[in-house]
Amino acid sequence: MKLSKLFAVLVVLSMLLTACGQAAPTTAVEAPAATDAPAAEVPAGTEAPVTEPVNLTLSFWGSDLDTQVYQERVNMFMEKNPDIKVELMYIPSDYSQKVQTMIAGGTAPDIIQLSEDVHSYSSKGQVISLNDFVTKDSLDLKARYGETGGLTTAYSLDGNLYAMPDRGGALILYYNKDMFDTAGVSYPTKDWTWVEFLDATQKLTIRDGDTVTQYGFAAGGWWPWWMSFIYMNGGAILDASGQPVANSPEAVEAIQFYNDLVYKYQVAPSPEDYANLGTNSPDPLFAQGKVAMSTTGFWGIGGLKDATFNWDISPLFKNKNNATVVFGSGLAISKDCKNPEAAWKLIEFLTSEEGQAPIVEFKQDAPANIANLSGDAFLNQSWSSKPINMSALGDSANAAFALPLSPKWNEMMSVFDTNLGEVFANRAEVQPTMDVIQEQLVDLFAQ
Numbered sequence: 001m002k003l004s005k006l007f008a009v010l011v012v013l014s015m016l017l018t019a020c021g022q023a024a025p026t027t028a029v030e031a032p033a034a035t036d037a038p039a040a041e042v043p044a045g046t047e048a049p050v051t052e053p054v055n056l057t058l059s060f061w062g063s064d065l066d067t068q069v070y071q072e073r074v075n076m077f078m079e080k081n082p083d084i085k086v087e088l089m090y091i092p093s094d095y096s097q098k099v100q101t102m103i104a105g106g107t108a109p110d111i112i113q114l115s116e117d118v119h120s121y122s123s124k125g126q127v128i129s130l131n132d133f134v135t136k137d138s139l140d141l142k143a144r145y146g147e148t149g150g151l152t153t154a155y156s157l158d159g160n161l162y163a164m165p166d167r168g169g170a171l172i173l174y175y176n177k178d179m180f181d182t183a184g185v186s187y188p189t190k191d192w193t194w195v196e197f198l199d200a201t202q203k204l205t206i207r208d209g210d211t212v213t214q215y216g217f218a219a220g221g222w223w224p225w226w227m228s229f230i231y232m233n234g235g236a237i238l239d240a241s242g243q244p245v246a247n248s249p250e251a252v253e254a255i256q257f258y259n260d261l262v263y264k265y266q267v268a269p270s271p272e273d274y275a276n277l278g279t280n281s282p283d284p285l286f287a288q289g290k291v292a293m294s295t296t297g298f299w300g301i302g303g304l305k306d307a308t309f310n311w312d313i314s315p316l317f318k319n320k321n322n323a324t325v326v327f328g329s330g331l332a333i334s335k336d337c338k339n340p341e342a343a344w345k346l347i348e349f350l351t352s353e354e355g356q357a358p359i360v361e362f363k364q365d366a367p368a369n370i371a372n373l374s375g376d377a378f379l380n381q382s383w384s385s386k387p388i389n390m391s392a393l394g395d396s397a398n399a400a401f402a403l404p405l406s407p408k409w410n411e412m413m414s415v416f417d418t419n420l421g422e423v424f425a426n427r428a429e430v431q432p433t434m435d436v437i438q439e440q441l442v443d444l445f446a447q
Contacts, residue, residue: 053082054342058331059089059099059109065364066090072358077349084342096120103334110337111347114163115329116409118155122162123407127332129160133344144351146370146397153402155330163330164351167359169298169366170396171224171325173317177310179204179214179292188293190395192317194232194257201267204292216267218282218291219258220274221424223413224325225295228316229254231323237404237412244441246416247434254319255423256430263426271425286311297327298366298393301381312389315396322399328368366393373397408444415440 060070067090074086089109091098096117102108103126114121121127134141141149141161151165175188183203192200201216219225227237235250245251261268269291274280282294287303294300295316304311316324331350333343349355353375356367360378372378373394381388406412419437422428 054084054339056084056086056111056337056339056343056346057089057109058086058111058113058346059091059095059102060113060329061091061093061095063092065362069358069362069364072362073350073355074346076355076358077346080349081345084346086346103336106336108334108336110334110339110343112332112334113166113329114155114332116403116405118163118330118332119157119405119407119409121332122157122160126335127162128335128337128340129162130164130333130344130347131160133341133348134161137348139348144369144371146373146394146400148398148400148402150368150370150397150400151326151328151330151403154405157405157407163332164347165328165330165368166351166356167365168326168328168368168397170393170400171228171295171297171316171327172392172396173293173295173314174286174300174304175293175312175314176286176289176291177312179309183292187312188314188317190315190317190322190399194317194319197317198261198265198267201261201293202265205267212266212269212273213290215269215285215291216293217261218268218285218294219261220271220280220282221417221421223416224327226255226258226420228295228323228325229258229319231401232316232319232321233257234320238406242406242445244438244445246441247431247438250320252431252434255420255434259423259426259430262424301388302363310386312387313392314389315392315399323401324396324399325403326397326400328366370394370397406445411444412441415444 058070058074060066067088070088074088078084078086099109099112108126112121112127114127118127133139141152145152145165145168150168151163152161155161155163155165173188177187180187180200185200185203188197188200197217204214204216205212206214230236230251233250233254235248235254236245237251239245262270269277269282269285271280274285277285277290279285282291283296283300283303285291286294286300287307289309301313316322331347333340333347337343351369353369353371356369356372357377359365359367360372360375363381367373367378374391378393379390381390404412415437419428419433419440423430423433
């Protein structure tokens with residue numbers, strides 16, 4: 001009998017211990033009011049529902065390095081926000097076409113990397129305004145991106161910001177210090193005017209009879225090159241109301257000066273000269289020591305790591321104004337995103353100083369955040385064997401003009417490329433060509 005009673009006590013204790021060991025609810029729930037109903041009517045071991053994590057997708061283009069850096073950055077975010085899961089969607093080619101197909105099919109990414117075509121999306125209502133998020137977080141865009149707000153103005157339309165700048169290196173001036181020293185020319189600064197710039201290019205150009213063996217400057221037909229000259233001269237592509245002003249006196253004068261560098265002063269290579277030199281870009285000519293000055297972006301630094309000559313970078317010069325193009329990309333929220341608040345939380349982190357740090361650490365690009373552009377990690381490039389004036393990129397951010405990113409950007413650039421190509425090949429005059437461009441743009445914007 002004693003053994004039977006002991007066995008019964010052990011069974012009861014075992015049942016009590018099992019009940020005590022059941023999982024606790026993951027969220028707090030209100031206790032039910034007291035009742036006389038038997039306890040058996042309340043299911044044993046019932047748990048509160050577990051909240052599922054928010055899932056976000058982010059589409060982007062680029063290289064393997066871009067994939068690596070984006071993954072590093074979203075991992076940092078997810079570590080801080082375990083309730084939000086982010087899946088990267090790498091689209092290496094035909095990016096816009098594939099994203100548009102996904103939008104049409106109802107499978108759009110939640111967050112879309114965009115650049116100059118941002119308003120092709122915003123004008124169709126495919127991405128949402130970020131104004132309310134910026135206001136709610138009291139986010140100071142000038143503090144984050146510099147005095148001009150970086151690309152925030154370009155990424156805005158009708159008072160609405162549609163993408164937060166994520167990467168944003170400016171067009172800067174690369175110069176060969178050895179060539180400058182040999183010619184006895186002072187190094188370029190942002191205070192140079194066109195007069196000083198032209199004087200330097202002439203002194204830095206070397207000829208052997210009729211053959212140029214060293215050019216003072218090199219540019220070409222890419223829109224950031226010639227457009228910067230227009231804005232340096234106080235001109236614009238679109239006025240404040242968004243209407244074309246391509247044939248303004250300031251714009252015409254700028255294109256004339258730009259083209260005269262090639263055909264009048266002969267201090268820069270023509271398209272034919274590029275072909276004879278086996279390239280179509282100033283970057284390789286500069287790296288080969290055939291050009292004293294060229295303008296390009298942050299990526300040019302990587303191509304000069306093994307250069308055998310001394311070189312450095314500077315902000316662009318000016319004529320009436322300091323003005324430069326800021327390249328880059330921004331992050332926008334799709335209209336079909338089911339969790340825009342979570343998407344904004346991710347974007348805000350990725351564009352913060354902490355979220356931009358891997359861009360610098362992995363030498364991916366120039367960050368858009370002015371704090372990173374001005375930070376020691378960016379200014380003191382540990383991999384470089386020679387000092388580089390990296391502050392030129394931060395200084396340039398404060399001289400960035402608002403890109404004329406109309407919803408018809410692609411069509412607008414086609415008009416410029418077709419017509420200016422004739423000017424840059426010396427087959428057409430500047431003034432009548434700019435008049436034709438203006439007429440075609442007016443017709444385009446009237447459609």
